[in-house]
Amino acid sequence: MADTLWGKGAALDAVIHRFTVGDDPVVDLSLAPHDALGSAAHARMLAHVGLLKQDEARALVKALKGLHDEAREGRFTILPEQEDGHTALEAALVERVGDAGKRIHLARSRNDQVLLAVRLLLREELLALGAGAVGLAESFLDFAQQHAQVAMPGYTHLRRAMPSTFGMWGMAFAEGLLEELEALRGVWGRLDRCPLGAAAGFGVPLPIDREYTAKLLGFSRVQRSPIDAQNGRGRHEAAVLGWACSVAGTLEKWLWDVQLYSTDEFGFLGLPDAFTTGSSIMPQKKNPDVVELARGRCRELRGIAHQVEAVAGGLPSSYHRDFQLLKRPTLAGVTSARALLDVLTRLVPVLQVKADAAARACDDTLYAAHHAYVLVAGGLPFRDAYRQVGRELADGTFHPDRSALTATHLGGAGNLGLAQAREELAAARGWLDDTHRALAKAAERVWAD
Structure with a gap:
């Protein structure tokens, strides 16, 4: 041995x-x-x-x-x-x-050696996940722009509620990812401190220069407390996986919608054959396995994050061998998240919108609130207008003017805010690119002769 x-x-x-x-x-x-x-x-x-x-x-x-x-x-x-x-x-x-x-x-221990290696890996993976989120957000923005005026029902409680468009629907998920890209900067700040020099958790009695090492590796600062460096095992892994889980929470809703809207009963969306599989017994089947597995990845990520939290939690301060068990789920989590972002970036641009089926589902009842607002514009108090529309719906005399009102406020069907969203996305992409280049230059300095 x-x-x-x-x-x-x-x-x-x-x-x-x-x-x-x-x-x-x-x-x-x-x-x-x-x-x-x-x-x-x-x-x-x-x-x-x-x-x-x-x-x-x-x-x-x-x-x-x-x-x-x-x-x-x-x-x-x-x-x-x-x-x-x-x-x-x-x-x-x-x-x-x-x-x-x-x-x-x-002047080092395996404890701060692995801390540093994991920190460097998490930096790289977080930037890669951020780039994946940027690419997917761009796909959603393109989808929203292409289908900005294509009508579809908006649902609450899985019941038809108000008029919407496929543009509003796609924009929702671009906005969610933009918010996550803002949050990514906070996670990055947690990773942007160098633990090397903590040794086993109490520093070393030698004149080392921790600031020098941090600068070499492109960190903005040193993780000062050696004990906190060890206490941080699991904390930073959980932060990255928690961010990935939050992204997955947004995407899971989109995947559920796609699964629902692509059924024969709804018929609003179609999946390309390349994103479906067949049945071993039923020749007619085109199963949405990619959508279902991607949805499962979202839940899998939450399970992995919980595993990391469970292993790292409930321990006293300083180093414990339990931390060894954090590496495998952390790697599995970031790998799963990257695969999820990659496959959805491929799916969004080829998702087939079936506008006629969606338009047929947009019946007059969707315009109940709109008609109440028309009555309000004529001087009727809203509560009275609400009750009048209710009576018309009940007695079959409800005939709204569908073109009477359009939501032109920011975010409404008539003003999705695509230009602002693209500006925010460009800023997020720029930060990621600049950070990636800075780390690449730092690595070049380490390896320079």
Whole structure:
């Protein structure tokens, strides 16, 4: 069995080893490129403060760049007998640069090493999720603009309520995503602090420069308290997954609508064949499996987020091995969220609107409130107008003028606010692009010769 980073020469029980290692040799493959980047920044900091020779730091950074690229390309391996990615990374460094590889762990613990790797991964994933939300919001805006004047019933309690349009319907989900993109900035602020230097949760008695490492890696600040850095395990994962769940909550409603409106009984929407599957027994079936599975992903995300909260909750302060169990669900959650955004961005532009069927469902009763407002415009108090319309509906004499009133206020059917929404979306995209470029430049500085 390979030497562990914490081993002191005593024999390891194979069963205990397997239990404590768990699935880290697989899960840590996703963290490996981030671990390599964080380790390179750490090596540069050690040389910066004189705890490592400059030539050793250069050799380590060069070797770590190679390992980073191998991990990105899926060529980095973690052997089953190795405990985790940290052991595999350090072993590879020793193999490639000799004794300098044994010095990389000076002034850090696996605790802040994995904290940093997870933080770097979460930064990358949050930006990717934000980009996915921007792309999907743009698809909804395009849909809303294309179908701005196409009538459909508006529903409350799943009963016909007031006139609406497919433009209003599509715009609702663009607006929801724009709000989530505003909230993303707050989640980013929580991630934008570097935990490296916390070590096991109490700092190290060495003259390290935490601000230097933070700046190298593109963080705006240091996570000051070493104890809080460990207490934050699960907190930041939950923040990212909580944001993804909030996005999913908006999308779940759209998916429910699509499922309902595309039934034969409604017939307002059609799904392209590419987004349906067949039945093994009923030749006529075109099942909306993509819609149903995407809807299931929304609920799955909530379950994953609850798992992270359950593992991290109920613990005293500082580090506990329970935190190891946070990695797998966190990775599963961000992967599921990215897949959800990607497939819906493909579906929205090809969703088929069946305007005739929707128009047939827009009967006179939808205009009851509109007619009451017409009566109010003629001087009748609203409560009296409300009762008069009710009587006309009951005795069959209700015949509204459908063209009498149109909602021209911001957000109404006659003024969706598409231009403002596109401006907000452009600003969100700009922030994401600028942040992504800043992190890419930071990584270039870490890897520079």
